[in-house]
Amino acid sequence: MSNTHYDFIIIGTGAGGGTLAYRLAPIGKKILLLERGTFLPREKANWDTVEVVQKDRYHTTEAWQDHNGRTIHPGVSYYVGGNTKLYGGALFRWRERDFEQVIHKGGISPEWPLKYRDFEPYYTEAEQLYEVRGQRWLDPTEPAASKDYPHLPIRHEPRIQEIHQDLQAKGLHPFYLPLAIRLNEAERRMSACIRCNTCDGFPCLVDAKADADITCIRSTEPFANVTLVTEAKVVRLHTNPSGREVTTVETEVSGETQFFSGDIVVVACGAINSAALLLRSANDQHPHGLANRSHQVGRNLMKHQNGAIIGISKKQNPTIFQKTMGINDFYWGEAGFDYPMGHVQLLGKVNADMIAMESPAIAGISFQEKNAFTVMANHSIDWWLTAEDLPDPNNRVRLRNGTIQLEYTENNTEAYNRLLHRWIEVLKSIDCGDQILPCSFYFKKKLPLQGVAHQCGTCRFGEDPETSVLNLNCQTHDVNNLYVVDSSFFCSSAAVNPTLTIIANALRVGDHLAQRLA
Numbered sequence: 247m248s249n250t251h252y253d254f255i256i257i258g259t260g261a262g263g264g265t266l267a268y269r270l271a272p273i274g275k276k277i278l279l280l281e282r283g284t285f286l287p288r289e290k291a292n293w294d295t296v297e298v299v300q301k302d303r304y305h306t307t308e309a310w311q312d313h314n315g316r317t318i319h320p321g322v323s324y325y326v327g328g329n330t331k332l333y334g335g336a337l338f339r340w341r342e343r344d345f346e347q348v349i350h351k352g353g354i355s356p357e358w359p360l361k362y363r364d365f366e367p368y369y370t371e372a373e374q375l376y377e378v379r380g381q382r383w384l385d386p387t388e389p390a391a392s393k394d395y396p397h398l399p400i401r402h403e404p405r406i407q408e409i410h411q412d413l414q415a416k417g418l419h420p421f422y423l424p425l426a427i428r429l430n431e432a433e434r435r436m437s438a439c440i441r442c443n444t445c446d447g448f449p450c451l452v453d454a455k456a457d458a459d460i461t462c463i464r465s466t467e468p469f470a471n472v473t474l475v476t477e478a479k480v481v482r483l484h485t486n487p488s489g490r491e492v493t494t495v496e497t498e499v500s501g502e503t504q505f506f507s508g509d510i511v512v513v514a515c516g517a518i519n520s521a522a523l524l525l526r527s528a529n530d531q532h533p534h535g536l537a538n539r540s541h542q543v544g545r546n547l548m549k550h551q552n553g554a555i556i557g558i559s560k561k562q563n564p565t566i567f568q569k570t571m572g573i574n575d576f577y578w579g580e581a582g583f584d585y586p587m588g589h590v591q592l593l594g595k596v597n598a599d600m601i602a603m604e605s606p607a608i609a610g611i612s613f614q615e616k617n618a619f620t621v622m623a624n625h626s627i628d629w630w631l632t633a634e635d636l637p638d639p640n641n642r643v644r645l646r647n648g649t650i651q652l653e654y655t656e657n658n659t660e661a662y663n664r665l666l667h668r669w670i671e672v673l674k675s676i677d678c679g680d681q682i683l684p685c686s687f688y689f690k691k692k693l694p695l696q697g698v699a700h701q702c703g704t705c706r707f708g709e710d711p712e713t714s715v716l717n718l719n720c721q722t723h724d725v726n727n728l729y730v731v732d733s734s735f736f737c738s739s740a741a742v743n744p745t746l747t748i749i750a751n752a753l754r755v756g757d758h759l760a761q762r763l764a
């Protein structure tokens with residue numbers, strides 16, 4: 247057994263854990279980062295569609311189960327930086343109303359115990375830290391902000407600019423997506439980003455995405471008080487006899503079991519793995535799972551209702567970097583539907599290999615078909631639609647013989663269907679929808695359950711220990727030195743991307759933790 251003792255142990259280095267490490271590093275306390283993955287290798291395959299999308303090169307090979315015990319392969323990645331290594335970098339603030347109770351067609355999105363104003367200073371800091379490019383006040387739903395974006399927006403390429411104008415002519419309000427892509431358009435020679443066509447869903451070969459690895463973990467390297475151990479999978483947390491303190495963190499380091507101890511232990515494994523770790527750490531004092539007196543650990547799993555569609559038009563679309571535009575005109579509903587619908591954004595540009603994956607007869611694709619896919623890809627505009635997924639205690643993470651099992655039934659489907667229907671109508675009205683194809687390549691796997699990129703909500707925060715796992719500082723109600731700092735704390739999921747809220751919260755909790763050990 248190792249007797250190495252730390253002030254902080256942070257388990258996981260994604261948006262939550264990586265940002266927290268960045269925040270705590272300068273205070274000089276002894277910090278141990280335990281990450282089950284390696285650094286993501288820099289290799290030509292980073293930008294190879296066949297390797298990344300068809301062969302799933304950077305997703306875990308781990309097998310989970312659905313509620314019937316059928317095997318699923320989750321579309322998640324275990325690397326330093328977590329899922330931000332492959333993310334699209336669309337970093338949104340949530341709207342003020344996203345923190346309030348909102349009535350949806352499919353149920354209720356609950357009020358948060360903290361409000362937009364509590365997160366606002368941290369959103370501002372998060373945008374600065376992750377170098378977000380954007381332009382304020384084009385999005386009619388955008389919340390108040392105390393500071394402008396740190397960088398100008400990433401401009402549309404000509405075909406997208408044309409669509410931007412067509413949408414405006416229809417009375418809509420397209421806006422530049424807020425992006426954590428380190429592109430310097432004024433001085434391309436000095437730019438980290440080369441503006442390529444393999445970004446959203448791909449790793450960045452030239453390290454130009456502002457992700458949790460590049461932005462946060464690499465910044466902790468000069469700090470002698472920070473130790474990063476990779477290939478270190480935490481398998482169990484042990485407590486003292488009263489069950490009020492975590493005493494040791496049992497970890498498989500390159501296959502060998504090691505034990506670490508820390509004054510404060512932070513779980514930041516992503517919502518599903520964080521819940522699984524707490525459940526796996528059940529003991530006599532915590533028979534239903536660590537910090538699970540409320541029986542809420544693992545419950546209220548949300549993952550957004552996400553869908554991708556390809557609109558084919560007669561015009562060519564030679565766009566290289568396509569993910570530059572968002573539309574929130576239907577976020578809160580539309581005439582005749584007084585319920586939220588959701589958010590629309592452009593996807594990274596789809597290519598022929600991706601469209602080929604949608605073909606049921608991929609193994610026998612002929613030369614003519616391949617040509618047809620190329621023509622389709624050259625004319626397609628590719629969209630990502632998100633509707634809010636509502637918290638449901640029956641949507642949950644469980645363990646079955648030690649394996650992660652997801653019990654999940656979609657809800658709020660009318661909102662998503664309405665958004666999809668409306669968006670197809672809009673595309674047709676601007677000659678962008680001669681043909682509409684649904685596509686699932688983004689998460690590769692065919693079963694929607696496996697697309698857990700936007701997972702959140704399995705250890706929600708709140709003031710009442712009977713109905714929440716974490717208090718407002720993301721400290722577990724039941725175990726004094728245990729925190730969860732990733733997307734687990736969400737009370738609802740809104741309908742814009744989750745990661746800026748995870749980052750902002752990590753900065754907020756970091757301030758609390760720095761004070762606690764001051």
Ligand SMILES: Cc1cc2nc3c(=O)[nH]c(=O)nc-3n(C[C@H](O)[C@H](O)[C@H](O)COP(=O)(O)OP(=O)(O)OC[C@H]3O[C@@H](n4cnc5c(N)ncnc54)[C@H](O)[C@@H]3O)c2cc1C
Nearest residue numbers: 258260261262282328329334335336480515732733743745
């Ligand atoms: C293809 C794709 C595109 C996306 N695009 C966007 C986007 O444009 N905008 C946006 O806001 N979000 C996007 N997301 C979602 C975003 O990546 C996640 O919201 C975010 O990374 C979640 O942060 P987290 O800290 O909760 O978890 P993660 O980032 O998943 O980090 C968890 C970390 O914990 C580690 N870990 C897990 N279990 C253990 C263990 N037992 N022991 C040790 N380490 C462990 C993992 O390896 C990982 O490093 C995208 C995701 C994907 C997959």
Ligand code: SF4
Nearest residue numbers: 439440442445450454
């Ligand atoms: S567009 Fe820029 S940030 Fe994205 S993968 Fe290409 S070089 Fe990297």
